[in-house]
Each structure stands twice: as structure tokens, then as C-alpha cells.
Amino acid sequence: MSHRTFTITHENLLDVLTNTIAVGNRLVAPVRRGKKLFFRDVQEVQSIVFDFIQSDESPKDLVFPRVEPMLAHEYNAGNVYLIDFAEKLQPLPTILFGTRPCDAVALSLLIEFFNEGVGDPFVEQRAENLTIISIACTRADSYCFCTSVGVSPNDSRGSDVLLTPIDNDQYYGIVLTEKGNAFVKKGGDNFIPSEPKDVAQYIVTLREEFTPQEITQRLANAFNHPLWMDASLRCIGCGTCTYVCPLCSCFDIQDEGTQTKGVRLRCWDSCGFSLFTLHTSGHNPRHIQSERWRQRVMHKFSYIPQNRNLLGCVGCGRCSRLCPADMNLKEHLCTITKEMTEVKADR
């Protein structure tokens, strides 16, 4: 399909969104809750926030909710009956509006991860019903480092429609997928067809601090480097970085209720918690925080690249922005690329 391009005014865009809700779609967009910015179901398009660098929560919970019931059971007179939630699931058609391109990339990678191998009916069905309208970045802060991990501020991967704010309160848009096409079609006249434009001037430029290849190479034998311990001394071992990360996908499976009646839930989990890997025998393969911090970094920048030929990070910077101890991932990666020139392979 050839990419359709268009322009739309801010006002018309709001109209389109209002209409989306009116026809029964679920609209999810960035809104403020106190000082924080979240992706939430929106009823009033006026509440949508356009002027922000990055939301505080990633939109990953649209495909991978923080709690997902997978199964219910009931015991009755010696028999057990199961209810498969995957069979019952009927996700609403959802428009995810206003994501940053990095989040859209992340979502696509997340969906890909869950779908490969045995697959995951929950993520799959939610993803099928999700249309992602992202807005390219015109601003960035020092936490952002998408360009260093192979993502650009106007990356089109993962998005169904990519908007770029241009002059006069207008957006220049590219329709990237069939789902995007459907969205634009419904918007009718509000979208004014346009010739493909070079909008690079509007996009923020972000210095490339390092390259993915660099970081992966450096990490290849950095496992025993003392940097891990030094850099993670201030890490307090909470799960913030993993929970706000658009790509972190580790989860826990928990049963609730009683043996007579209950549900089996899938909940987010974090490799930062000491219990994550604790065996019932008391043995813990990663028993100190530096090992867990190393696992997070290695997993994203060394293990995933080894398996999937891509990084497990899109450089959105949330983990660093929200870290209570100011563990700055970008800074850390810079240190790795600069300082880990000489590493001993102990084993």
C-alpha cells in the first residue's frame, strides 16, 4: 500500500477524535493526573495533552495490562471447571492517540515478542484491535536517547498514522497501515491530502551518544566489570524502571481466590525485585541488587540483541526520569561505551 500523506488542523483533529468516540471506539490518549501524564480512556478530547516530552507511564498496558485474568476455575463435588479468558476476550476497537514514535516502536516490538513462538492470545487480540496514532517529537530532554538506540524522533515503525506538528497549528501526517487508513477514511474531509513533504525541520535533533552495535559489543564481555556494582550502589531495588518501560515484559502468574473458586492472573513483575529469581530452596541466582541491575541492562542491550537482532530499548528515557535514585540509563550506557574499553573475561 502506498503511504498516503495529508495535513490536518489541530481543531479538525480534535473533531475527528470526538467523532471516533461517538461511533463507539475507545480513545486512549495522554491526559494529566496531577503532575503526571498517563494514557487513559478519554471522553472529552479537550483533556488530551499535546504539549509534553514524554508521558510518565508507557502505553504498553493497552496490549499487556498490569493485571490480566487468564483463567478462572471452579470446584464442584470433585470436579474442576475451567474458564478460558482468552476465548471470551473481545477487546474494543481502540484508538491510541498521541504516543511518541519511540512508544509506537516499543509497542510493535512488544507485540512481536509476545506473538513469536507459542504466541499469546491476549496480546495478539488486543494488538489487532489497536490503532496507533503517534506524534513525532519536536522537543526532547536530556533523558531522551532514542537516536542512540536506533530509533528516531519521527520513527514510523509501529505507528498506524504518524503525525508531525508543522506551522499554523497543523499536522502533517502519513498513513502507514491499513488500520491507519481506516482511521483517516473515517475522518473524511478533515484530512486534507497532501504531497509527501520533508518535515525534518520540525523534528527535534538528538545527538547520537553511541550506537547499538557499540553498546552490544562492549557488553559482550562486560559481565564481570566492577562498574555494575559501582553504578548500582544507589539503586534501591524498586520496580519503577521496569514498570514504566514500554518494552519490559516480565510477568508473574498468580492465583487468587480459593481452591473452590478463583482466577489466575498475569501481573507485571520486575527483574529488579530480589524475589524475582529466588528459588524456594533459598538459593537466589541474582542475590544482590547490582546483579539485578546488570541483568536489566544486559538483557536489553546484550541478550535480546543476541536473540532477536534488536535492542530491548527505544530510548524513551522514562526509567531515568522516574527513577527515585536518579539511575540514568543513558549516562550509564555512555559510561559503558566509554569506560568499558578493557574488560577482563573472568571465566
Add this chain to the structure above:
Amino acid sequence: MKEFEPKIVAFVCNWCTYAGADLTGTSRIHYAPNVRVVRFPCTGRIDYNLIIKAFERGADGVIVSGCHPNDCHYTSGNFHARRRWIVFRTLLEYIGIDPRRIIFSWVSAAEGAKWADLVNKAVREIRELGPAKEFINMKQWYEFEKALGGFRG
């Protein structure tokens, strides 16, 4: 429509209130059947988490009762419990849960009539308050259609 029948759990100590409730029985004093008694060695043993669990699993009210001050079989379990309740009650109220749903009382082994009275009053009061809506509210998420969407805050 049938009148709302509250479900009430009573957490009582073995030595005073449980014995008091036994006396109610021995004296054949009738009272409302809505209460289920859970026996603890002492009020000091009663974990506030059990009160939360009771509500969360569907109780509309909770009675917590033990020996009168200075009468504790273990001398001071009830004093410790009282302190804990003062804080727990305040916190519940602060977080928006009606503290009237938890009824604290001292019922001695001799107060069989007081036990019956306590239960009857509790049933009447909780019936007026209606089902524990706060917890029902929190659990709405479990309703099948809503649960299907997963919980995302």
C-alpha cells in the same frame, strides 16, 4: 424485595467473649443468626489483615471483642489490641471506609446477655448501613466483563 441480611464475622478471644457467647447459649438467649464466630486465643492475636480479608471476601460488618481491660487472661493482650484498633480505625476512616462497620466491644465470660445484645445491635446497624459498598466497589473489577479488559488503572 427481601430485606438485606448482613454477613457479620466476629473475632473473639477464647477466654472472655467466646465464653460469654457460650453463656448466651447456655442461657438460651436468642439472637440474630447473621454472625459467624472465629475464635482466637486473645484479642492481641487478632491481625488487622484478617479484618480486611473478611471485608474483602464479602463481610458487611466485623465484630471484634475480648476481655474487659485488666481482665485479659494474658494480662495485656487486649490493651495491645486496643492500641492497634485505635490506629487501624483511624486509617480506615482516612482511606474512606466507614469505621462503623467494625464494632469493637468488651464482653466478659459473664456477659451472655451483652453478647446477644451486641450481635443484635450490630446486625441492626449494619443492616442500616447496607452492604459494604467500598469493598464491592473495589471488587467491581472482578466482574466478568470488566475483568476481561484486564486491569490497567
Add this chain to the structure above:
Amino acid sequence: MMSTKNVYKPYLMRIVKIIDEAPGVKTFRLQFLNEEEGKSFTFKAGQFAEYSVFGEGESTFCIASSPTRREFIECTFRQTGRVTKALAQKEEGDIIGFRGPYGNVFPIDEWKGKNLLFIAGGIALPPMRCVIWNALDLRDWFENITVIYGARSVADLVYKYELTEWSQRTDMKLITTVDPGGETPDWNGRVGFVPTIVEQEEPSSTNTIAIVCGPPIMIKYTFPVLEKLGFTPNAIFTTLENRMKCGVGKCGRCNVGPVYVCKDGPVFTYEQLLALPAEY
């Protein structure tokens, strides 16, 4: 419409037999509630599964019966956590959940014509039992089969009935041992830690595959002994038992280096382990 199966939905299995193996250790024999499912179910030696007590959770352990015996599945577990405790309270006739098989397998086909040396410690005999029976059922494929099995005490030895059977077989050699202090007056096996016994036995490394399962400490001391005896790292196999939840390489718990133990393991050669970070 759902196109992908919910991998987290277990099969329902009925417990048809319970054997008390040792203090806190039980063996369950399970049968599929749905016979069709049972007929189409296959697995290979070394694979594991997720066993669930509904309302309590899931627990991971290997399938302890041989894949050559199709009519049932057996598992052996020790009561340690919430789920295993709940499992232990189940009675014959009760229903539990079962999902699997997961993980890779012992490359038993590649071992044709070789000697097999099994070294197991404590509750780690079950993962081995599967492959031992598999090998015994295909006895002609292999040369000598030796089993060295140790436990803390005589009471802690599992599969005592099979140990008797194995010790009476002429086509295999069984050496049982208990840790010093764990012996009873009528104990006629060996006394000593497993690595020490291996060292004393000096099994030949020529054309031999060693399969080692046991607690981390036993593995740690057994590998050097085997290396000294001339086993090459690629001739030593073991299984890892990291904490797992999903069993299909998604939940991230069992991730060690680029490997997910549940998907890429649990069977590894010593050679493979050497390439991994020591996070197991």
C-alpha cells in the same frame, strides 16, 4: 476471534496414585481427564511441566516417568512452597492442572552406542529417573549403564522400590550412598558425599556420557571430579532448575544470559554452562 491457543490453560489431570517417597517428598501418578488429550500427548526425557493447584498457583518440576510409558505421567516433588504444600495435601482421585511438556530434551538418540553414567543427588533423581527408564527401556542402544545416587540420609532416598529393582538388574550398575551420619544400622550402601564416591569409583570417561543432577553444591564439586576423570565438558549433561512461571520463554524469570532455561533448557551440557553467566 482468537487464533492463538491460550498456552496458560492447563490440562486437567487426575491423581491416580500417590507414593510417599521420603519425608516431605511424594510422587503423583497422573492421568488425563480427557482421554483424547492423553492420546495425543507426547514428551521426551528431560522435559518439565507446570503443575497447578487451582487457587494456589503453579509449580515447576520435571516429568519423572519415562516417555516410553504412555499411559500415565509421574512427577515427584518436595513440599517447600505454597503450591507444593497444597499439592501434597491432594488425595488420590483429586484433580490438578498440568501444562507442558516444556523445554528441551536429553539427546538420547545421539547417545546410542555409548556408556551412560548417571549421577544424582537427593531430590534430583526424578529428572534423571525419566531418562534412566528411557534408557533401560531401550537397553540395546547403550553399552554400560551406571547410576550413582546419593541422599542426605537413608530416609531421604527416593524411589526406594525402584532402587531395589535396579540393584537386582544385571544390565546396569547402581551405587547408592548417603552423607556421613545419614546411615542406618542396616544400611548396606556406601557412606560419603556423591563427588567423593564418584572419585572413588573412577568411572571411565571413554565413550561415556555423564548426566549429573543434584543440588548446586553437589554439581559444583562433581564437575571438577568428572573433568579430572577425563570427561570433556560436552560429554557432561545436567538440568537447571531456575525459578519459572510461564514455561514458554516469556515471563523472563529463568533468563540466564541469552538463554531462557524453560525454552532453551533445562538440559545443558557443561560446555554450554561454561558459556553462560553463573546465574543459576
Add this chain to the structure above:
Amino acid sequence: MKQLHERAHELLEQKAVSVIIGYGEGTEGRVRPVFIRTLEAVRLLVWDDRCRVNLAVYLNKPEIRKFGFPIAVVSTPATVRTIVQLIAEHQLSIGDVVVLVRENDTVRALIQKEDLEQYARNNPVIFPPFVIEEIELLKKMSIEERFTYWQEELAKCFKCYACRAACPLCYCEKCITDVNQPQWVCVAPHPVGVFEWHINRAMHLAGRCIECGSCTIACPVGIPIALLTIEATRVVKEEFAFTPGIDCNAPSALSTFRVDDKETFIR
């Protein structure tokens, strides 16, 4: 700051402490915890109004403890109270910590019980204005409004446990949320699980919370979570006349009692 550098230099040079836990420059104008072990690194220490996070939390971290006591901590009044409370709860001993405080434009090092207690008594924790506003706001609400307020706030919680990790008094090696026999607190971050966690946190900190606000600062989703423990501390203070963190030998307010504690609510 110069004084702090001098003091830090001195402590390290005399090998009086193994490490100095302090504040250093962070990202985008933030400050971050730094661990000073060498004389050259002393210059990294900063001390200004941004330094609010309670560094006492690191005294519980095994990796930090491994450096060996005594450890110096750059302390706010809240940090001092925390350290006193940790001593009262047998987690630290007198002499384990060299507490660096600002007093009348000088930097003092407190080690002895009397000094710590005196400083703690004389320097109460002062709430920032927005916290006072929130407290007042909640005071005015009806119970139903408070319920709605907290349900909305708590709905944000995804149980990253940053509040727990940032709290210097949450030092249990196995938190009640990790206890699963029985499962006291639902693991999942749904409304019930979140409610259970926060009420437990508040109960566990009742009579112990120093009101440093580290939990609120740490919360990535902006829940004014300290309000709960502040309320718990308020009631303990009001009912039992007990202030945590000012007495190195005080038994916990909740494990003691007075025969004449209030019981107006008991029938």
C-alpha cells in the same frame, strides 16, 4: 558546602568512616545519592535545598553495609530521626553511623546517643507547603469523598514498590507482600491488592514513620502516598503522645500500651 567537604575529607583521611553517603549532582538539576570513598571524590558532594531524599535508606542496603561501619550520612532533620528510630528498632547501633548535619551554618558530626536525640528533638521534620495543603484538603472531605479520592489515587498504583524501597524504615528482608502462606496481600495491582498494600504499609509505619516524604518523592505515578503514614503518625502522636525518632531506646508505640488509652469507640 565547603565545611561539608572539609568534614568529609577529615573523616575519610582519618579512616573514621568507610564511606560517606551524601548528595551529588544528578540529571537535569536533580541531586542523586553518592557514595564517597576516596578523598578525590569528596568534591562531588553538594548540599542545598534540593537535598531532600532520606539517605538513611542506604544504611539498610547490604552492599553498603559491606563497606563496614561506621558510615557517614549527610542528613536532613528527617534523616537524623530515621537513624534514631533505626537504632531504637535495633537495626543500627550507636557508633555505626556518623551523622553529618547542618546546625547554625556549621556542619556537625553526631555520633553519640545524646547528640542524636538532642538534634532530633530540636529539629522537627517540616512539611513542604503542598503536603500541608493536601492534608488540609483531605481533612475537609467527607468520608465518601475521601474514599473516591483514594480510589482515584490508588488506581494509579502498579505496585512497583518504590515507596517500600525508598523508605528507610521498610527494612524487612521479607515484606508481608512477599509472604504467600497465607497470601496476606494480593500480589496483583488491582484495587483490592493495592488497597491491601497501602493499608498494610500505613499500619506497619504507624508510630514509626518519620514523615520524611521519601515515599511520595519516589512514587513514579504521583500518589501522595506519605499522607497515609503521616495520618498514622498523627494519630499515634495524638492518642499516645509518642513521637518516633527522638529516643534511641523508645519501645515502639504500638507494642506498648497505657491502661488508660482511649476506648470511647469500644462498647
Add this chain to the structure above:
Amino acid sequence: MARIGVFVCHCGENIAATVDCEKVAKACAQLPGVAYSIDYKYMCSDPGQNLIREAIKEKNLTGVVVAACSPRMHEPTFRRACAEAGLNPYLCEMANIREHCSWVHPKSEETTLKAIDIVKTIIAKVRKNQPLYPIKVPVTKTALVIGGGIAGIQAALDIANAGHRVILVEKEPSIGGHMAQLSETFPTLDCSQCILTPRMVEVAQHPSITLYTYAEVESLTGFIGNFVARIRKKAKSIDEKLCTGCGECVNACPIKKIPSEFNMGLGTRPAIYIPFPQAVPNKPVIDRSRCTYFRTGKCRFCESKCPTKAIRFDQNDEVINVQVGAVVVATGFTVLESTFFPEYGYGQYKDVVTGLQFERILSASGPTLGEVRRPSDGAIPKKVVFITCAGSRDPAKGIEYCSKICCMYTAKHAMLYKHKVHDGQAYVFYMDIRATGKGYDEFVRRAIEEDHVKYIRGRVSRVYERNGKIVVCGADTLLGAEPVEIEADMVVLATAGVANPGAEELAQALHISYDRHRFFTEAHPKLRPVETNTAGIFLAGACQSPKDIPESVGQASATASKVVALFSRDELTREPIVAVVNRCAPPLYSTCVGCFMCQTACPYSAIEREELRTRDGTLVKTVARVNPGLCQGCGTCVAFCRSKSIDLQGYSNEQMYAEVVELFAE
């Protein structure tokens, strides 16, 4: 643990009249884990119990629920039945469907449903029950008696006569206590010393009693059956083995004007002294704070006079540790300093004395050799005013309680005075007369009617001196509060009996509790009056509250019987309903982090500190440990434990949780 038998009792008609027992049994049979469920007319009857025993064996039950009456009634019965059938008795629980259900609700569907609910929750609990085993504690059959007054003496003798070893510790140089100071005793007026001294001698000579005088208990560790007491034997400065008690040294001592404690300051003693002639042991000690040698380094007169060379100036305090199985605290009381009441003039006027001083004045061995002579000039007082409740029952200034003995000894004093000074007049100001013992009221009547002691009901407002007389101003409330003024020669104050000065410290050393008057607290005011809350420590005499002699002796014997009962077994068996701190696999070892909140919460001081070490001895951490010998199983610690590291056997977290959750299981 999931082959549970449910036994539903009809209790004749008591349950069956309102609850459909058969339906209850049937409903329970459907529950997971229930292997057998049956109803029967009388479960507690022999055939009923047999039913349970047989089912346990036949059905191989792993748990039993008896749905019947209150567990407070028959739990022991059914647990015993289970034990007889080979099932651990703690796997049996009772569901109370009688007192809590059938008796309090009418016959209805609802009542039956409630009964099912009750049984259901108990089944849920039993699913989580663990077999428990009684705790066995060895018993050291030696008792430590602290205090050598009449209570301590009586307790020591009773225990020793039952064949057990006793260690008696007295802080003064002699045993005897206050009773040795008394003249005669009410209501029989027999001589106090005459009846006491034989007992004192018996103690000294008893082969099973080890007596340490001039010694104090410094600390006590351990628990019932297994205490270790640390005793400080203060240096007496003499070699007791060599000393014959001849008294040469006492005579030789140049310092003679030390107020005698025994005579309540009315007489004097030297620096080396025997407190009173009948003292046991009858050997002197040197009061180092008064001795010239110890103060100046010169003197040693006594040493030069001692025929057996028994004086030891270089003796040191000796600290010994003794192992004992039980402790009797009999440390007695003291009287309130009357300087407390300046209006009564005590301390200001020599002839205003306390009751105990008056005892010495009356005593044949006292400073006046039994003649009633007043302290100021030795004259025989012709008018004596006795003021009762001097401090007692006075919440505003003194103490609020009644000292109990004053009414009686004041009557005795007045009577004895009249017997000795026939022309004298005795007045008693009183608030109420409390004479409730055997022969007590008759005794007071005798004082009034036969000895013509003048009793005036009213309080004394002021005592002052006028023209060499002591004027007592008061009011006679029976005469409409008419002012009364008596010019007396002497005034005797019945001062309040209060706890000993060191009572608090001792209580803390022994880990026993005390009330706000610092009297030691009994375990239960009615049913366990001689026990403390700490198992194995008992109370006798006035250290618990003011008591007269027969009461003290009675309590002492009661205490002795408790100790003897404890010593009648080689091992103590205790209910295993105790708290335990968990242990888990290394590197955690226990989830306890050692905040010791449980320690302050425990009413029995059962929580100790335990250092956890790795196999090679490195300290991991210090955690709490519950001493099963002391724990009484209240579970207060369990509810306090933040990390849930401590649990109560029999009422464990899992059990209670299961019960609560089961209530709402659909």
C-alpha cells in the same frame, strides 16, 4: 492432611431440636478434603467416641472435626479420643454448633445453614492444622526463696520438708524480717519472737536449706524449671566458719552510737554487730560504711579481740550463680515514712513514733526492755494517742489503699499499753475499724470494752507541742464533728504499709510485673493469687500487698505447694500452643529482622535474642526466639510481626486465614 472426618453430634435434642444434623453431615461430606461425615446422638458418650476412634483407624483420617458443644467443654475429651486412636490430638478441632447455634436460634433452615457454616470454617482450619507435640522441659528441683521474713521462712521450710532443696536469700544479716521486731501478735497476744525463733533455727539447721544472709539476687535468667539466679553475697568481713558468735568483737567496737535498724532507730548498735540477740545466723557483720577501719584505715580493735581470728577486712563481695527450678518472692514490705505528714509532727517531736517503733518499745528485747517509756525523756507516758490510717486510704497525700493490718495492731498496741501502764489512757483515732479475721473483731471489742481504750471516729488535723505535751487536734465525727483536743504524752502513727524501696528493680531483674504501688502482681487476682505471670515465679507475703502474719504464712504454704507440685515431676509438660519464630533456608535463615517489637509486646518476657550464625560461625543476624518454657500462647507477638516471621502453633496465620476466607467461600 486432607482426609478429614466430620462428626456431627445431636447432643440428644439439644442440637437436633433446631439444627438438621443429618443435613449438616451430608453437606460437609461434599466439601473438599472431607473423607467421612456422620451424625450421631451423643458424640461424647462412649459409643460416640468409639465411632471417632474407629473412623480414624478405618478411614485413615488425617483430621477430625467434632461439631457439637463448645470446645471449652469437650475439646480435651475428643482430643484424647483421637490420641487413643493414634491421631495427633492437635489435629482434632471442635465446631460449636450448640452454644453458638442450636441454643440461640429457632428451628429453621437458616439455623442449619449457620451450623454448616460453622463446621465448614473449622474444617478449613483443620486442613491447615499441624501435628503438635507437648513441650517437655526438665525441672531443676531446687527452689530459690527471696526474703527471709516469716513468709519466706514458711515457704522455705514447707518446700524443704517436702524433700526439695531450697536456697534462701536474705538481704539483712539475719532472717526474721518484720515479725522478729514485733512484741506480741494479735489476736492471741502470744510473743512474736517466741513463735518465730524456733522456725528461724529450723531454717538454719535444715539439711535441705542453704541460707545466704546479707545477700541479694541481682538477676534471674532462664525459665520455669530452669532458672539461673545471680546472687551477690555481700562481704560480712568475717569468716563465718571460724566465728563462734561469742560477741567479743561487738563489745570491742569503739563506735557504738549507730541507730539500730532493728530497733527502728530507737536504740543503737556498734559498727560490727549482730542485729538482735536471737539473730540467725548469730554471727556479726561489719557495717563498712560506719566502721572506723574502713573509713580511716585505722582501728581493728575487733580483730585484736577476736579469739578465733575470724575478722576478714579484705573480704570481697562474692557473686554466685545458682540453678533453680522455681522462685518464691517473699521480700515483704516497709512502712511509709511519716515525714510524709508534717502535720503529725513525726521527726519533729521525738514522742511521735510509728507503730513499728512502738512495737520495739513494747518488746521485751527492745530498747526499753519492754517497759513503755517515751523516747524523749524516758518517762512513762500517761496519755497515748494512736492515729490510724496515717497515710493509708488517703489518695490526696498518701496511698489510696487500705494497709489492712493497722486496725488490728493499733488495737493490740493500745491494749498492751494498757496492760503495762494501768493508769494510762489510750485514745485511738480511726476512720473505720476493719477487723475481719478470725477472732479479730472480738479482739478490738476487748480493747474497747475490757481495756477501755477510747476510740474516736475522726481524723486528726494537727499534732503540735504545747507545754511539754503533744496536743492532738481532731474531730469526732460521731459527735457531729465536734472538735477534740487531747494533750498526750506520746503519739503513735499507724503508718501505711508500702512496697520495699527496691521492689521495682527486683521485679525488673526477675521479669515479673508490679502494680502502680510497686507491689508485685499476681497472675490472676482470684484464681492464681500466688503465681506471677512468669511461669515458675511465685509470690508469698506482703510483697504482693500488705498482709498480716496468718495470711502471709497461709500464702507461703500455698506457694510452697505450687512449687512442690512443680517439683513433683522430672519434666514439665506444656501445651504446645506457643509462638515460634520461623527458620528458612540460607542465606536468609529466618525472615525475622530483629526489630524486637515482639519483645516489648510479650506479657511473659518470653522473647529472647538469638544470634544466627552460619555453619562456620559468622554472625548472620540477631533475631527473636520464643522461649517455649515461658510462652503462654496469647499470640500478641504474632499480630505485631510485620514480616510475619512469628507464628502461633494451634492458631497459626494459615489456620486463622483459612477460617476467615472459608466463611465467604461460595
